[in-house]
Structures are given as C-alpha cells and as structure tokens.
Amino acid sequence: MSDPTVSSASAAPAPAVAGPAAPRSTYRIQLTPDFGFADVAALAPYLRDLGVDHVYLSPILQADPPSRHGYDVTDHSRIREEFGGIDGLRAMAATLAGHGIGIVVDIVPNHMTVPVPEPGNPALWSVLKEGRASPYGRWFDIDWSDGRVAMPVLGDDVEPAPDGDVLRYHDHVFPLPDTHYRLVDWRQGPGYRRFFDVSSLIGLRVEDPEVFEATHEVILGLVREGLVQGLRVDHPDGLADPRGYLARLRRESGVWTVAEKILVGEERLPADWDCDGTTGYDVLNRITGLFVDPAGAEPLTELFTARTGVPRDYAEVVRRSKRHVIDLFFRAEVDRLNALLGADRETLVELLVAMPVYRAYVVPGEPVPAASAAIVEEAGKIAAAHLPEGAPVEEVVEKVLNGPPEAVVRFQQLCGPVMAKGVEDTALYRWYPLSCLNEVGGEPDRFGGTVAAFHDFCRELQPGTMTTLSTHDTKRSEDVRARLAVLSEIPEEWAAAVADWSDRVSFDPSLDHLAWQNLMAAWPISEERFFEYLFKAAREAKTAISWATPDPAYEKGLRDFVHRAIEECGESVARFAARIEPHARSNSLSQKLVQLMLPGVPDVYWGNEITDFSLVDPDNRRPVDFALRRRMLAGEVEGASDWDAAKLAVTREALNLRRRLDPALPYVPMEAGEHAVAFARGDRAVAVVTRLPVGLERRGGWGDEMLTLPPGSWHDLLSGVRHTGRISLGHLLATRPVALLERE
Incomplete structure (x- = not known):
C-alpha cells in the first residue's frame, strides 16, 4: 500500500494551548434528502426557545444521492445538492444566526464512498481509469503491489460485459480498458484500506498535505466565511496519524473541535490531541451506570446464561x-x-x-x-x-x-x-444480561457504579468536551435504556415475565432474550420496526446468520416470531412497561438533567427533548415530529404525557440555564445519600436527581434525608419553589424526581 508513515514535522507534539470558545450546547440534526437546510432554518425559533446554542449537523458534503446519513462522501468540492447546496447552507446559516444559533459540522476525513455506479465518485473513477498516474493517485490508501487495485464486486452468477468504453456488472460500472484495476469476488478483501469491514468505503490518505488540502478546502472555507463555528471529527482512529491530523486541523480552522474517540474503561483521551474532547460516549456510559443497580448483576447474568446457553x-x-x-x-x-x-x-x-x-x-x-x-x-x-x-x-x-x-x-x-x-x-x-449496558465503548459486565466514582469522573471533565445520551450510532435511545435500567432493580419480576412470554413464543435461544428486553423497552413498536431491529441483531451476532450468509428460512422464522410475540404477548408486555413507567420516567429525567448540567458541551440528539424509544440505526434516524414539539413548547398541546412534558421542561430549563452560566464553573459534588445524586456548578446552580427509584420506593421514600444547599437563596426552575439552607429531599423532590436550582 501507499506508505502511511508520517513526517517528523506532523508527528511532533502540538504545544498545549487553550482551546477556542466552545458552544454552550448543541442540537444534533440528522440531515436527509427529505430534511435539508431549509427545514433546519424553519426550526430556528423553536431551537432558540428550547435553549439551543448551536445546531450540530450530520455531514454536509456531497454524498451518494440516496444516502440518509451522509458518511459516504463522493465529492469534497461541493455542498450536498439534496440539502440545498451552498446557497441553501448560507441562507440557513443567516436564519440561524438571526436567532443567536451557530453551526457545528460533522466531517469525515477517514474515507470516501465507492458508489454504485462507480463514476459517482469522480476522484476514484479517475484512479480506476488512470491508476497511479491519476491526479488523485495519492488520495486513496491502495495496495499497488501488483500495479492494480482489487475491487470486490463479483458474485457467482454472470460475467462482466463490455459496453462501449465501460465494463458493466449488474449496476457496477468500470472504465475500459481494465489496466488499472481488477475485479475480484465480493467476499474477498479489497485492495485498499476500508472503513471497518465496509468495502464500499475506501480509506483516504489525509496525512498527505495535498490530500488534506483538497478534502478540507470547502469545510475550512465555510469556517473562514464565518458560517461554521465548530467541527466534529468522525473516526480519527482510522487515520495514519490522528494527532498530526488534529493539530493541522486546529491550525487551519481555529474552532472548537471534538473527536469521535471511543474510550474503554479507564482509558482517557490522548493528552497531546489538539481538540477539546470526545463526542461523549464515555460520559454516556458513566451516566447509564449510575442508574443500574449492581445487585442485579448476578440474577440477571444467571437468567441470561440459563436462557441463552452463552x-x-x-x-x-x-x-x-x-x-x-x-x-x-x-x-x-x-x-x-x-x-x-x-x-x-x-x-x-x-x-x-x-x-x-x-x-x-x-x-x-x-x-x-x-x-x-x-x-x-x-x-x-x-x-x-x-x-x-x-x-x-x-x-x-x-x-x-x-x-x-x-x-x-x-x-x-x-x-x-x-x-x-x-x-x-x-x-x-x-452477551446481553442487561442490554442498556451494551453501548459503544460500554462494558456490559460492569453493572453500575458508585456515586463517589461518578463524582471523581465528572471532576476531570473538560469544559469543551461533548456530553450526550443518544447519538446516530447508539444501540438504543436514552429512554429505552432508562426502562432497561429498571430491570436491574427487579430481576425476579423480570425473570417471571420472560418465562411467561417465552413459554408462549420462542424461536432462537441466542436471540429471544434480547428480543424480550427490547420489545418491552421500545414499546409500543410496530412489527416492521421490531423485525428490522432483530434481523440486524441476528446478522450482527453472526451465530445463526450474518450479512454475508443469509438464510431465507431463518428470516421467515424470525418474521413469524415477531408477529406472534406482538400478537400473543403484546398485552402483557404493555402491562409490564406500564408497571415500571414511574421508575423508568425517573431514570429518564434524572439522566437527562445530569447530562445537561455536567461540565462540557451538552448535546441533544434530535427529538430527544421528549421521550424517544428508538433502537439502533436506521431506526434512530426516522423523521422527528417537530410540529408536535413546537406546539408542546408553546404550551398548545393538551393531553401530552406527563413524561413528555416533564422531559421537555427539564431540557428547556437546563439548556437556557447553561446560556447564563460560565462553562468553566467547577463541578462540586454534594452529599445526598444512596438514592440521590447532587452536584453544584460553582455557586450558581445545583442539580439533584433520583437514582435507583425502585429501591427508594421499597424503603418507603426519602424519610428524613436532607440536603444542605450552598449559601444563598435558590430558585427551583422546574417547580418554581424557592429554597435555602438545609432542606428535606422529600420536600425538594415532592413533585418531580429531579430539581434544578439557580441561585438568585
């Protein structure tokens, strides 16, 4: 392959410097051909009133036209036409700016797409046609050992056929003569570095200064024009030199930058990376653990192994x-x-x-x-x-x-x-005894954690790092995880429910247990959504089928299982979800307030300002009903669920408070007992939330537990009540499981 070795100049550690001003908050928008720049601009008044500081856009460069995610870039020289092009972007930016909202953009330096048909990527087409002599010959991380790049597209059915000056194979198109590439079996590894196992995404060599300049010219131009104020870097670990890349990006852009770095366990972001933090999976997993009862580890693991044989x-x-x-x-x-x-x-x-x-x-x-x-x-x-x-x-x-x-x-x-x-x-x-722990960067055998350990982790958070609860890549939305966390407190009740449902309907022991967890936690859910989730889960597990080894009989059996599970067990599943809803609601509101008030830049994934019970992509990229959310924020919707109304209130009050606070305010833990988490942000704000609500209910409530507030008079932005000094937790949390206090 092309030599990815970095020069000594790019490898030199960047000096430690203070980062640029960070957003106070971000709101992730998943752009699609059906939801472009004009649609984002129309949300400006709503986002302003919600308290959003910056919109955080999925990739905006030209991608494969049907793409609903944008990470399959085809042309770095153009803003995506399906979204409105450069004119639409400028118009959107002007509208957002008029409401005090900036823009953060997701960029993809690691790879481009290999589209079908292949001429859809002009740079790659040139390389396929001209080989290393192409003007783009240095762009791609290709194995040129035999002078040609292996393209894995061939199946077992027909032969490629010449058609004028191109070679056609099904929908694939390649240039003739075929001097500079060779077609190989689709199951064979390609002759280029790819994104994970995805052969349709070809690695870029951004360590080459010319490639960096060409692939970043448009994005950096938007920064210099003042249209973009922040960058989110996708998958830096795929690059030859992540540190060198981030250092150059900072020099060229000068804006707030976070990296999609997956940290495992006690791992921390490399200290010499010139960025402001991660995209928040480390925080997400810590917050989830805060609401999981460690006492549930043994019974839930025993139930899982007995049911699955894993x-x-x-x-x-x-x-x-x-x-x-x-x-x-x-x-x-x-x-x-x-x-x-x-x-x-x-x-x-x-x-x-x-x-x-x-x-x-x-x-x-x-x-x-x-x-x-x-x-x-x-x-x-x-x-x-x-x-x-x-x-x-x-x-x-x-x-x-x-x-x-x-x-x-x-x-x-x-x-x-x-x-x-x-x-x-x-x-x-x-392996999924409790699948809310099965998140990107998560450790599903690590059940819960102590409040003290959580406080220690939060003390280290930098003011520029992103925090989140849901993303376009999470396996389950935050509210699905909030329901699942309750199971750690009621393992015997859960085991009885699973036994009942499994006695009625069963299919694949290695999948059924995952099905019951997610059917309950995402309830209500359509048969089609539930099937698509389980079908993907089965293919990812690779125990019965995989993406490369389909099995029509298994697929039919899975469809039958989904139909019968909902038809025959749906009523019982609904009752179980309703039974735990008060506790799930407590977890949902509590984790939301914690995330929004921690040090860092809180991100809200689109639509998650109210409840959202989505599963893994593409389920979590479905359209959002913004008309409903606008009416709710304006107080015009009667009959909205208490959970939805409360979550919207928590989000609105916390985001608007963040606008008034200094992001550098220290995180100050407060003593609050076993079933509460409380912390102050300097002397300006206090957040108090409930944890392990089932256990709290079993012991009869808050009893005589007290919380000592910092000096001053404090206004609860959620209840309107004013407090001072030493107060009863039962009084503070009488109407909601959370309280958000601002010093007057």
Missing part, C-alpha cells in the same frame, strides 16, 4: 467474537500487515484479539509512550495464553511497537476495526 465470561465471548471477525472480514488486512512485519501470523492474530482498546498511539520515529507499551505488552501476555508454547509473542510485540514504520501504523489502524466489529458489532449482540 458463557458467563464476557471476556471469553469478546475473544471469540474478535477472532471470528478477523477470520471473516480481515484476512487480507492481517496478511498485508504480517508481510510488513515478517512475523508469525497466528501470533499477530492473537495479539490483535487481545488488544483491549481501539488504538495504542505509537508514532514511528518517536519513543514509545510507557502507557502504549504497557497496553501492547499486556495484550501479548494474554495472547500467549492462547498460543502454543514457544510462540514468538515478544518478537511480534516488539515489531508492532518499534518495527518498520508502515507496519507500526497499520497495526494501529487495524486494532480499531477489530475492536469495532468484534465488540460493538458482534460481542454486544451475543
């Missing part, structure tokens, strides 16, 4: 899942890397399987950071336990840390895809 040891499931995806998807990548290392292939595979994080951040030509070395060396010890005695583990570890520069980089780039596909898209669909 091993209790999550680490073993992860190991098998990562090994599976390497064999299924990444053989070509492993072979290329192994050829560079000149190492033992099986040892390399086991090292990749044992890596616990998405990347260890080793830069060729620099001393290996101690933390990075420790991660890889520990992975080597784990790998050795699964290899024959005498396997060259130490040799392979040494080579991936200090070997040929290209090999060091490619090992880093391969760790992320193996983690993403092995854990996010396989293990999390195989």
Whole structure:
C-alpha cells in the first residue's frame, strides 16, 4: 500500500494551548434528502426557545444521492445538492444566526464512498481509469503491489460485459480498458484500506498535505466565511496519524473541535490531541451506570446464561467474537500487515484479539509512550495464553511497537476495526444480561457504579468536551435504556415475565432474550420496526446468520416470531412497561438533567427533548415530529404525557440555564445519600436527581434525608419553589424526581 508513515514535522507534539470558545450546547440534526437546510432554518425559533446554542449537523458534503446519513462522501468540492447546496447552507446559516444559533459540522476525513455506479465518485473513477498516474493517485490508501487495485464486486452468477468504453456488472460500472484495476469476488478483501469491514468505503490518505488540502478546502472555507463555528471529527482512529491530523486541523480552522474517540474503561483521551474532547460516549456510559443497580448483576447474568446457553465470561465471548471477525472480514488486512512485519501470523492474530482498546498511539520515529507499551505488552501476555508454547509473542510485540514504520501504523489502524466489529458489532449482540449496558465503548459486565466514582469522573471533565445520551450510532435511545435500567432493580419480576412470554413464543435461544428486553423497552413498536431491529441483531451476532450468509428460512422464522410475540404477548408486555413507567420516567429525567448540567458541551440528539424509544440505526434516524414539539413548547398541546412534558421542561430549563452560566464553573459534588445524586456548578446552580427509584420506593421514600444547599437563596426552575439552607429531599423532590436550582 501507499506508505502511511508520517513526517517528523506532523508527528511532533502540538504545544498545549487553550482551546477556542466552545458552544454552550448543541442540537444534533440528522440531515436527509427529505430534511435539508431549509427545514433546519424553519426550526430556528423553536431551537432558540428550547435553549439551543448551536445546531450540530450530520455531514454536509456531497454524498451518494440516496444516502440518509451522509458518511459516504463522493465529492469534497461541493455542498450536498439534496440539502440545498451552498446557497441553501448560507441562507440557513443567516436564519440561524438571526436567532443567536451557530453551526457545528460533522466531517469525515477517514474515507470516501465507492458508489454504485462507480463514476459517482469522480476522484476514484479517475484512479480506476488512470491508476497511479491519476491526479488523485495519492488520495486513496491502495495496495499497488501488483500495479492494480482489487475491487470486490463479483458474485457467482454472470460475467462482466463490455459496453462501449465501460465494463458493466449488474449496476457496477468500470472504465475500459481494465489496466488499472481488477475485479475480484465480493467476499474477498479489497485492495485498499476500508472503513471497518465496509468495502464500499475506501480509506483516504489525509496525512498527505495535498490530500488534506483538497478534502478540507470547502469545510475550512465555510469556517473562514464565518458560517461554521465548530467541527466534529468522525473516526480519527482510522487515520495514519490522528494527532498530526488534529493539530493541522486546529491550525487551519481555529474552532472548537471534538473527536469521535471511543474510550474503554479507564482509558482517557490522548493528552497531546489538539481538540477539546470526545463526542461523549464515555460520559454516556458513566451516566447509564449510575442508574443500574449492581445487585442485579448476578440474577440477571444467571437468567441470561440459563436462557441463552452463552458463557458467563464476557471476556471469553469478546475473544471469540474478535477472532471470528478477523477470520471473516480481515484476512487480507492481517496478511498485508504480517508481510510488513515478517512475523508469525497466528501470533499477530492473537495479539490483535487481545488488544483491549481501539488504538495504542505509537508514532514511528518517536519513543514509545510507557502507557502504549504497557497496553501492547499486556495484550501479548494474554495472547500467549492462547498460543502454543514457544510462540514468538515478544518478537511480534516488539515489531508492532518499534518495527518498520508502515507496519507500526497499520497495526494501529487495524486494532480499531477489530475492536469495532468484534465488540460493538458482534460481542454486544451475543452477551446481553442487561442490554442498556451494551453501548459503544460500554462494558456490559460492569453493572453500575458508585456515586463517589461518578463524582471523581465528572471532576476531570473538560469544559469543551461533548456530553450526550443518544447519538446516530447508539444501540438504543436514552429512554429505552432508562426502562432497561429498571430491570436491574427487579430481576425476579423480570425473570417471571420472560418465562411467561417465552413459554408462549420462542424461536432462537441466542436471540429471544434480547428480543424480550427490547420489545418491552421500545414499546409500543410496530412489527416492521421490531423485525428490522432483530434481523440486524441476528446478522450482527453472526451465530445463526450474518450479512454475508443469509438464510431465507431463518428470516421467515424470525418474521413469524415477531408477529406472534406482538400478537400473543403484546398485552402483557404493555402491562409490564406500564408497571415500571414511574421508575423508568425517573431514570429518564434524572439522566437527562445530569447530562445537561455536567461540565462540557451538552448535546441533544434530535427529538430527544421528549421521550424517544428508538433502537439502533436506521431506526434512530426516522423523521422527528417537530410540529408536535413546537406546539408542546408553546404550551398548545393538551393531553401530552406527563413524561413528555416533564422531559421537555427539564431540557428547556437546563439548556437556557447553561446560556447564563460560565462553562468553566467547577463541578462540586454534594452529599445526598444512596438514592440521590447532587452536584453544584460553582455557586450558581445545583442539580439533584433520583437514582435507583425502585429501591427508594421499597424503603418507603426519602424519610428524613436532607440536603444542605450552598449559601444563598435558590430558585427551583422546574417547580418554581424557592429554597435555602438545609432542606428535606422529600420536600425538594415532592413533585418531580429531579430539581434544578439557580441561585438568585
């Protein structure tokens, strides 16, 4: 492949400097061909009144025209026509600015799409036609070892056929003569670095200054024009040099920037990255854990293993899942890397399987950071336990840390895809005692956490990092997770319900238990939505079917299961959801207020200012009923659920309060007992929320528990009541499970 080794200049650590001003809040908008710039502009008055500071747009560069997500960019030189083009963007920006709202844009530096038909990506078409002599020959991370790039499109049915000056194969189109590419079986790895296992997304070489300039010219032009005030960087771990990329991006843009970095466990964002923080999955998982009862771990795990037959040891499931995806998807990548290392292939595979994080951040030509070395060396010890005695583990570890520069980089780039596909898209669909914990970057065997640990985590949050509860990539929306968290407090009641439903309807033991959790937590849900979710879950789990190995008989059986589950158990599922609703509502409002008031930049995923019971994409990208939300905010909707009205009130009051607060106000934990979490933001605001509400109810309520407020008079923005000094939690939380206090 093209040499991804970075220059010493780009590898040099950037000096620590104060970041630019961050938004007070963001509101994520999922642009689609049906919802473009004009539609966003029309929301300006609503978003202003809700308290939104900046809209945070999904990718805006020209993508495959039907795309409903925008991460499949085809042309970096144009704003997407389906959204309204550059004129529509400028008009939208002017309208938003008139309401005091700025714009943050999601950018995709790691890859472009390989569209069908292929001429839809002019740069790639040029490379397919002219090879390395193309003006775009340096753009793509291609294996030119035999002078041609392998394109995995062929099936077992027909042969490609010439048609004038092109070669056609079904909907695919390639240039003739076919001197600079070769068509191979679609199951074969491509001759280019791709995004995870997605062969329709081809890796870019933004470490090359010319490629960076060409692919960022339009976005940086929007920044210089004053239309864009912030950037969200998609998947930086896929780049040859994430640190160097972020440093250059900051130099060129000078705006608030967050990186979609997935942190696992106690991992923290690399200190030398020139950005303001992450996109918030680390915060999301910590908040979810706050509302999960650790006492539920043993009974829920026992129930799960008994129902599914899956091993209790999550680490073993992860190991098998990562090994599976390497064999299924990444053989070509492993072979290329192994050829560079000149190492033992099986040892390399086991090292990749044992890596616990998405990347260890080793830069060729620099001393290996101690933390990075420790991660890889520990992975080597784990790998050795699964290899024959005498396997060259130490040799392979040494080579991936200090070997040929290209090999060091490619090992880093391969760790992320193996983690993403092995854990996010396989293990999390195989091991799920309590699926609200099965989130991106989550650890589903880690049930809950202490309030003290949560406070310690929040003290470290930087004012510029993003916080979130739902995104376009979350496996379940925040309110689905709020319902599921209740199960940790009622495992026996849940086990009885599952036994009842399973006695009536069953299909696949490895999937049924996931089905019941999500049917209840997303209720009410249509048969089609529920089927699409389970069908995707089954393919991701890869235990019965996969994306590459369809089975019509299994699909039919799954459809029958979905129909019968809703038809025969729907009433009972609805009763269960209604039974836990007060507790789920408490979790929902509490996690929302915590997220919105923590240090950082709170993001609201579109529509989630009221309840949303969406599952994994594309379910969570469905259109949002903004007309309803506008009427609710204006107080014009009668009959809205108490949960919806309360969540909207929490969101509105918290976002508007954030506009009045200094983002740098410190996080100050407050003593509040087992069933409450309370903290102050400096001496200006206090948030108090309920946790583990079932347990609170069992003990008879708040009793004589008290909370001591900081000095001054405090106004509860949600109830209108004023408080001072030492107050009863029962009084403070008499009407809602949360309180938001502002000092007068």
